[in-house]
Amino acid sequence: MQYATQVQPISYLKANAAAVLARLSEQREPLLITQNGQAKAVLQDVASYEETQETLALLKILALGHQDAAAGKLKPLAEVEARLRARRSAA
Template sequence: MQRAPKIIPISDLRRDANGIIKSVSASRDPLFITQRGRAAAVMVSMKEYEQTQHELEILRLLARGEKEIEAGVGFSLEEVMAEADALLAEQP
């Protein structure tokens, strides 16, 4: 079961920015910030942001690989696995 997202108004962020940043840094969960009752921003820890960017890069490489396969260009399985292993080893 998915947990309910943590949502705070921007006024709370203004009032206790330091405490909220500490809370987000300690948590793996995103914090949704509202302004005038509507979602305005999402705050995540630096660790979560870096992890997300790393996963996004892997997805980009997979998409590029699919396009290359469709175009009849590509690499051997050994080359692909070596590159994938190198990327996973970089994971924070």
């Protein structure tokens, strides 16, 4: 994703906060905020933030699974199926 068109100085944010928030919700593209010509923050709408957090959580679960597999912490499929069937019948 290119952020060149979504860069604004902090003074723009201060003067146009409501319009910036509306644009973030509408376009769902992050906005890079600069201060003294340097990138200082990224603003994004809540829905996009939540999607990002969910994606990161899934990636973390995947990485943990790979670590377990590399460490040999695996169980045979038949054993897992038997445990799940036992739980289902107990419930």
